[in-house]
Amino acid sequence: MKFxxxxxxxxxxxxxxxxxxxxxxxxxxxxxxxxxxxxxxxGTTGESPTLTHEEHKRVxxxxxxVAKGRAVVMAGAGSNSTxxxxxxxxxxxxxxxxxxxxxxxxxxxxxxxxxFRHYEAINNAVSTPIFIYNIPGRSVVDMSMExxxxxxxxxxxxxxKDATSDLARPIHTMTQIGKxxxxxxxxxxxxxxxxxxxxxxxxSVTSNIAPRLCAEQHKAWADGDVDGAIEIQERLLPLHSAxxxxxxxxxxxxxxxxxxICSAELRLPLCEISESSKETVETALRQAGIAN
Numbered sequence: 001m002k003f004x005x006x007x008x009x010x011x012x013x014x015x016x017x018x019x020x021x022x023x024x025x026x027x028x029x030x031x032x033x034x035x036x037x038x039x040x041x042x043g044t045t046g047e048s049p050t051l052t053h054e055e056h057k058r059v060x061x062x063x064x065x066v067a068k069g070r071a072v073v074m075a076g077a078g079s080n081s082t083x084x085x086x087x088x089x090x091x092x093x094x095x096x097x098x099x100x101x102x103x104x105x106x107x108x109x110x111x112x113x114x115x116f117r118h119y120e121a122i123n124n125a126v127s128t129p130i131f132i133y134n135i136p137g138r139s140v141v142d143m144s145m146e147x148x149x150x151x152x153x154x155x156x157x158x159x160x161k162d163a164t165s166d167l168a169r170p171i172h173t174m175t176q177i178g179k180x181x182x183x184x185x186x187x188x189x190x191x192x193x194x195x196x197x198x199x200x201x202x203x204s205v206t207s208n209i210a211p212r213l214c215a216e217q218h219k220a221w222a223d224g225d226v227d228g229a230i231e232i233q234e235r236l237l238p239l240h241s242a243x244x245x246x247x248x249x250x251x252x253x254x255x256x257x258x259x260x261i262c263s264a265e266l267r268l269p270l271c272e273i274s275e276s277s278k279e280t281v282e283t284a285l286r287q288a289g290i291a292n
Contacts, residue, residue: 005037013262035215042076078103106139242284
């Protein structure tokens with residue numbers, strides 16, 4: 001199973017309103033060298049809602065080009081338009097992505113049957129493994145266990161990024177769908193309990209700025225070093241919280257600027273985080289031993 005361990009929901013560096021391609025490629029290379037198992041471009045953290053279609057496709061291509069098989073690339077290919085999601089999925093497949101991350105359609109509020117048909121249409125358009133991204137807090141729709149079970153029977157639906165924070169859900173999912181259905185936490189703070197409940201890894205915001213620690217945490221767990229994994233989780237917990245003191249990716253981009261990775265620049269309607277939030281991020285970075 002190559003879809004396991006520490007995945008980074010990559011930020012998209014911006015400079016003067018444009019995608020900073022060099023910073024992004026340098027960043028992806030650093031992530032791999034720090035031990036990150038998987039890369040997720042063009043997700044929520046990558047500001048996909050405000051990337052043009054051309055930028056979205058370009059960022060995906062840049063990530064795949066740098067990865068060169070050294071890390072798994074799970075390309076964001078979600079939309080609240082099924083036709084648009086198919087277009088992005090087909091492009092990512094042609095570009096060489098190892099997997100596709102498809103968020104539940106936001107704003108439309110589809111029924112469970114609508115959700116099923118949305119993913120079924122994408123499944124039928126590609127042959128690349130597809131991960132359902134279930135994040136009710138942002139999409140205002142929660143995929144039921146029954147719908148996920150139906151989708152898991154399709155050829156290319158292989159797993160889920162679960163951002164519900166419901167730690168009973170991975171056990172229910174494993175019981176109803178089976179252990180081969182890959183479950184990745186979408187919440188940094190629940191990474192360890194999610195693994196204990198049958199999960200396989202985490203798609204992380206924090207790993208943008210602490211990739212080695214996040215990777216070591218998952219390695220410790222895989223090696224049976226539970227105490228070591230929990231110790232890292234305790235060290236990172238204030239940082240996990242700080243990354244969501246305002247809407248993501250505002251805090252993590254500010255942290256990235258502090259560490260010299262890239263500019264903290266965002267695209268409207270997201271804007272620079274407040275001074276108090278900056279202090280929160282700075283304090284958390286120091287507590288985790290990542291910044292002085």
